[in-house]
Amino acid sequence: MYRKLIPALAVAALSLQAASALAADAPKDIVLGASVQLTGPVSNTGRYYRDAYEMAVEKINAAGGVKIGGQAHKLALKIYDNQSDVNLSVRQYTQLVSQDKVNLLLGPFASNFALADSAVSEKYQVPMVQGGGASDQIFSRKFKYIFGTLAPASNYFGSTVSMLKALKPAPQSVALLYADDAFDVSVAEGTRPLLKKAGLKVVMDERYSTNATDFNSLLSQIKSKQVDAVLVAGHETEILNFVRQAKSLAVAPKMYSFTVGVPSEDFRKALGKDADYAFGMTAWLPSAALKDRWFGDAQQFARAYKAKYGYDPDYHAASGVADVEALVEAMEKAGTADPKKVRDALAAIRFDSLYGPVAFNAHGQIDLPQVVIQVQGDNLAEVYGAKGFVTPPKYPMPAWNAR
Numbered sequence: 063m064y065r066k067l068i069p070a071l072a073v074a075a076l077s078l079q080a081a082s083a084l085a086a087d088a089p090k091d092i093v094l095g096a097s098v099q100l101t102g103p104v105s106n107t108g109r110y111y112r113d114a115y116e117m118a119v120e121k122i123n124a125a126g127g128v129k130i131g132g133q134a135h136k137l138a139l140k141i142y143d144n145q146s147d148v149n150l151s152v153r154q155y156t157q158l159v160s161q162d163k164v165n166l167l168l169g170p171f172a173s174n175f176a177l178a179d180s181a182v183s184e185k186y187q188v189p190m191v192q193g194g195g196a197s198d199q200i201f202s203r204k205f206k207y208i209f210g211t212l213a214p215a216s217n218y219f220g221s222t223v224s225m226l227k228a229l230k231p232a233p234q235s236v237a238l239l240y241a242d243d244a245f246d247v248s249v250a251e252g253t254r255p256l257l258k259k260a261g262l263k264v265v266m267d268e269r270y271s272t273n274a275t276d277f278n279s280l281l282s283q284i285k286s287k288q289v290d291a292v293l294v295a296g297h298e299t300e301i302l303n304f305v306r307q308a309k310s311l312a313v314a315p316k317m318y319s320f321t322v323g324v325p326s327e328d329f330r331k332a333l334g335k336d337a338d339y340a341f342g343m344t345a346w347l348p349s350a351a352l353k354d355r356w357f358g359d360a361q362q363f364a365r366a367y368k369a370k371y372g373y374d375p376d377y378h379a380a381s382g383v384a385d386v387e388a389l390v391e392a393m394e395k396a397g398t399a400d401p402k403k404v405r406d407a408l409a410a411i412r413f414d415s416l417y418g419p420v421a422f423n424a425h426g427q428i429d430l431p432q433v434v435i436q437v438q439g440d441n442l443a444e445v446y447g448a449k450g451f452v453t454p455p456k457y458p459m460p461a462w463n464a465r
Contacts, residue, residue: 089130089134089135089136090135091135092128092135092137092166092393092399093137093139093162093164093165094119094137094138094164094166094168094386095140095158095159095162095164095168096111096112096141096168096170097143097144097151097155097158097170098142098170099144099145099172099175100141100143100144101145102144102146103146103273103299104146104171104172104298105146106299107322107326108146108170108171110171110375110378111170111193111378111382113371113379114378114381114382115141115382115385117367117370117371118356118385118387122137122386122387122390123136128393128394128399129394130394131397137390140158140164142154144170148174148178151170151175152178152181152182159183159186160186164188165188165399165401166188166190166191166389166393166401166404167183167188167189167190167191168386169194169195169210169385170192170195171194171195171378172194172195173194173195173215173244173245173248174195174244174245175194176192176194176195176197177199180200183205183208184205184207187401188401189207189209189392189401189404190208191209191210191211192210192211193210193211193212193378193380193382193385194378194381194382195212195245196212196245197215197245197247198214198216198251198252199248201214201427206405206426209426209427211385211417211428212345212381212427212428213345213428213429215245215248216248216249216251217252218249218321219252219253219256219295219319219343220256221343221432221433222293222319223257225445225451225455226260226262227262228451229455229457233262233290233291233316234263235262235264235265235291236257236262236263236264236265236291237265237267237289237291237293237315238250238253238257238295239270239293239294239296240268240269240296241269241270241272241295241297242269242270242271243297245295245321246296247269249295250267253293253295254267265289266280266283266287266289270296272296273297273300274296277303277304277307277308278307278311281308281311285311285313290315290316290458291316291317291319292317292318292319294319295321297322298329301329302323302329304320305336305337306333306336308462309336312461312462316458317457317458318340318459319341319342319343319434321342321343324337324340324343324344324435325342325435325442326376327374327376335465337437338456338465339457339459339460341434341435342436343432343434343435344376345377345430345432346376346381346417347360347444348380352417353414354414356387357383360416363416367379377417381417383416384418388420389408391407391411391413391420392404392407392408392411395407408422409426431447433445433446433447433452434446434447436456438456
């Protein structure tokens with residue numbers, strides 16, 4: 063019996079060795095790490111990035127993964143919930159690179175998070191590609207390992223200011239309101255000289271606290287000063303509060319425009335008909351003209367995203383997909399997942415994504431033009447772009463009781 067057992071054990075041992083050898087030869091997964099706001103005050107926007115990252119990874123893996131040195135590697139994701147807490151986000155990124163040993167990093171949402179978290183990628187020399195932070199402060203520090211796919215915050219209202227001059231009748235007075243976080247401060251700093259150059263009179267330039275819920279004082283000033291155009295840089299929950307209180311106080315300038323909210327389906331659903339007439343901006347619309355390797359075009363992506371997650375993507379989601387695509391393009395160009403070589407490839411990369419052309423400048427940021435959009439009844443209309451008006455704007459905005 064023992065003589066029969068020994069050969070069987072030998073065969074089993076050889077089989078295990080062969081299996082181990084095959085496993086050792088198999089290409090390892092390339093792990094992308096991120097800390098994203100999945101709970102807390104800005105989780106409604108944070109989910110765009112989680113969903114976009116997941117969808118991009120699934121699509122790329124289905125197409126064979128990342129091709130490096132003749133081998134195909136699958137992508138894997140490791141995502142933590144930072145609970146909308148900047149300090150927790152920094153700790154989680156530190157854990158991702160120092161303990162979890164992820165290969166490369168994807169970013170969080172919001173400029174104040176990207177500003178803090180990019181210090182981790184710089185310290186450990188692991189590139190982070192992020193489409194959630196646009197503040198000029200992120201890219202003014204001469205960091206080498208942070209790359210961004212949002213246009214500079216300082217020019218977010220650039221196309222809107224151009225449109226103001228072309229409106230009939232042109233606004234005679236402007237209010238600039240902004241939250242006190244990194245992104246919105248950058249927006250305000252960039253908008254002031256644009257307004258001055260355009261010859262527009264700024265009668266209010268007011269900073270308010272992030273996550274503010276009470277805009278009554280600012281709205282009362284807008285009403286008493288009879289402001290024509292109101293530009294607000296803030297987060298989505300702040301904008302929702304602003305519009306609701308504007309209605310309750312019967313404050314209806316000729317127009318108002320917001321840096322965020324208007325492109326979001328949830329924002330428009332939350333306000334219903336009260337969202338009508340609101341202007342916003344976006345660097346992305348789901349156009350069939352935007353092609354890429356994996357999704358075909360932006361329209362196909364938008365349909366697939368809606369079918370998978372139950373809500374429409376906006377530019378946050380599109381930029382999130384572009385972040386993953388940029389890392390894949392860079393790895394394939396570098397022929398490795400080595401962080402320093404991927405970083406160098408990112409700095410020189412140029413490719414077409416469903417979000418638009420991606421080519422990082424010397425500071426690590428791309429610059430896509432903002433298109434002015436407006437809620438017009440049940441439609442989100444593209445109103446003004448680089449070549450002027452696309453769709454006639456609904457302007458001036460009527461009084462609340464005249465809608």
